[in-house]
Amino acid sequence: MKTDNSTLYTISLERLDPNQHGQLKYASAFVSEYIDDVRLDNGTLTIVHRDPAGSDRIQAGVEKLIERFSKGDFGFKEHILFENRGRMPYRGDIIADLVAAKTIKVLDPGLFIFREPFSSLLRFFDDTFVQRIAKAFGAKEESYPAIIHLSTLDKTNHFTSFPEHLHFLSHLRDDLDVIESFSDSIRAAGGWKEDAPLDLNRNMPKPRFAMNPSTCYHCYEGLQGETLEGDGIVATAVAKCHRYESKNHTDFGRLLDFSMREIILVGKPEFVRENRLKAVEHLKQLAIEWEIDCLIENANDPFFTNDFQVKASFQRNQEMKYEMRLTIPSINKSIACSSVNFHSTAFGTAFDIKTGKRPATTGCIGFGLERWVFAFLAQFGLDEAGWPATFREQYHAWHNKSK
Template identity: 70%
Template sequence: MECIVSLEGLAPSQHGQLKYAASFIDETISDIQLDADTIRIQHDSPKGNSGIEERVRKLIERFSQGDFGFKENILFEQHIDTPYEGDIIAELADKKIIKILEPGLFIFREPFSSLMRFFDYSFVTKIAARFEGLTTEEYPAVIHADTLNKTNHFTSFPEHIHFLTHLREDLDTIEAFSQSIRDQGGWQQDSPLDMNATMPKPKFTMNPSTCYHCYEGLKNETLEGEGRIVTAISKCHRFESRNHTDFGRLLDFSMREIIFVGKPDFVKENRLRAIEYLKELAVEWQVDSILEVANDPFFTNDFQVKASFQRNQEMKYELRLTIPHIKKSIACSSVNFHSNTFGNAFNISMGKRPAVTGCVGFGIERWTFAFLAQYGLDESQWPAAIREQYAAWQQLSV
């Protein structure tokens, strides 16, 4: 069935947000297409078109509620006539450089895997290392649900969360589960197993953001001096439904972050430095890009309030790299200011006041995809700076 709903009353700036959120309204949706004035949804829902339309209109009301205004601000813009315009994902898959396991889930092989390591090395040495007093931390890929609750992720981005659980610590349950799998000839997605009976309520989730563990590690601490700067890379996980078919929107991805925790001026000044370093790198590497004010894709009823506040306070900037083949751009880095949200949540203090925080994020797979989408696999076509730095890094890695 196809459900067609008018977008009348919804600002064009919110069409993309509606398309993203519409993927979550029904499990039977197979395709979503956005036109200038309508959204078309292919589905097989038992609720019929009326049930789908009702939910779409609920989202339209959410994203058009009030007149808060979205502040537009571009900090940096660089247009480069890049040499490659092909479908880089199709080419990488055809050459077996990547293996697509399912939408958003990839295996990366050479040279893509080497480029990922090179980009991460570059973000550390060319940006992170310029901050005095930088320390490095290593984080797990899972996070305690109680910790994630303190970040407000459950209420702001509930659709992202991958919950983790396990078989109950009960011999009869474990043996019965194992026997049932044998009886049905192996694991089946539509197995009639009663998961509630065999598994406890999740205590952990997959971690959706690198910096959360940094704040968890500083819980109940009082920091000395002006503050602390930490860098870390970790695997992050976000479920985004049919949006995983969008270019670069992965289920499992690597996020390098530089995290600032301390006094307000300390965090703000270092954040501004990070913005300048990011602009310098975009120029040096000659990537077609734009650095602009942005907002997180909040999934909540108060979307307009949160998103407008973020934009108007310039709390989030994104460096977006152009993907010539689809004539769109994707966010590859973000620069964020959280005020004292996490300082309060985790009781991190600077003297008698809560610490404020900020961070710079680099999506490693997105940077690699976007760079190859502009310059292709032929290294002779790459910018000279990238060729030279990549060759030097390869020598170091031998």
């Protein structure tokens, strides 16, 4: 079916477990670079595209993904640890309100400029997570770059688990002729154009770096080859993270560039497990205090590759990942704003970090700061009078102190 210059491809997902529908929608955006939109409604997937090969290539890609996500019978383990029902007095379109108020400026899908009060709320949430949770573990503050070595990403298995995320970095070759020729061509074209000819093989070397997709990776890189004393260490850092997610950036809260505060646990297994569960209790307390409508549940990472089912089922069955999901009432959905993760010895082994003679165990507690602000405002709106009293008091006390 065609509309204007686009073609609609529609398929019923009755063959696929409903729990996998969201993952299929996400992955379908990567089937073709000519896809304009992917929609999921009542078990039907609709893809709007301009693929020169027509819907045949779209269909083949979607069928391949359905096969991937339905392979085997692993029986995902479901476990809700905590639920808190909030009053959610605001039910409007918070994104539209923020744009209308010029509180956010949309530069591209998933790419924003944030102004007051959003920018202050970002800092408030971050400072609260540090003061109320990170400091409870004696975490030491660290600061990380926004870019990461490809060799470091290789050790984390990011290439084989989440290849779609990668934003590679490069630069013009160290060659005067190349640099001057590039500059001259841009000048002759009257400035940079999206269709500007750019011979990557001639002008740029192979990349050595990518934009960092996860805060904790740098912590493990910094501990490489070390043997830790005692039970372990706790570090905390906030970093700008980058994940390319194609047309999924139009989804509520799915940013291309975002701020991730993490509390990172490295040490003996008992040390990591115990502190991880303590972190869950801290999250519960904040949810109750702030009257947030949310739940904390067993989850899995959205693995992209062929071994999705094996990896995801292992995570769920071992309860290696918990997500704190906040409700977005206007769309009747929830988004993950925090995760509490247990990695076992995967990173300790990869980076040769030891406790005694054994590989260190690691875990992390992550806070997507922009998502926290979006979700909070989606439940309570921009008018502070509608915010929960305890939250409002804490925010004003912080704001006055930070002036």
